[in-house]
Amino acid sequence: MKSALITGANRGIGFETAKQLAALGYFVYIGSREKAKGLEAVATLKALGFSNADCVELDVTNILSVKAARQAIKSKTPQLDVLINNAGISGGFPQPALTVPLEQVKTVFETNFFAPIQVIQEFIDLLKKSNEPRIVNVTTELSSITKHQDPDWEFYAYNPSAYGASKSALNAYTVMLAKELKDSNFKVNCVCPGFTKTAFNNYMGVRPVEHGARAIVKYATLTSEGATGKFFNEDGEMPW
Incomplete structure (x- = not known):
């Protein structure tokens, strides 16, 4: 049975991604900052008939x-x-951009950029012990520098100088990582789930969580012919 670790998976898109992977037969590890909430998520999956979590x-x-999480998973x-x-x-x-507090920017980058790297x-x-290792870095359409230069883009008025920039940086790191692993069996991509209705955006999103997770699962389960070092959403490749 293949295994998957999903960070921030006790709710929202992360949880739905776990559910969809479990349905495909993966053993899923729910990464949760608070263990109690992670246990609740696992209990919910088991109530739905998924014991592989x-x-x-x-x-x-x-x-x-x-490091402790790595040791815990390695022991299993x-x-x-x-x-x-x-x-x-x-x-x-x-x-x-002109007035966002620097500490706010640093906090966002700490979670959205530095944390995935570590x-x-x-x-x-x-991952290197897997025959088909896959890494998906969840990103956002708001990270697209090309889109931010298009006045006709539906989100052009948004200027998330901390959030968008942190995900742009993550996109760049994804490309560097994929290039470093290009001669291996890794597939490394960044995936935008879209403006999904979750607690992350106070349920203001327009897409159901099932659709957002579906795009992530697609690129987490790529075959050997799949792309690497790309930026995707559910409809296909996105502009950087």
């Missing part, structure tokens, strides 16, 4: 927590097949 306490911004499985860096924060809006670096040895 467990939780791991994981604060992605705390390197000691990341010799390898990890899928890593989905889903945990993230918006940092609160608005975020005007999670990847800690779990890379378990």
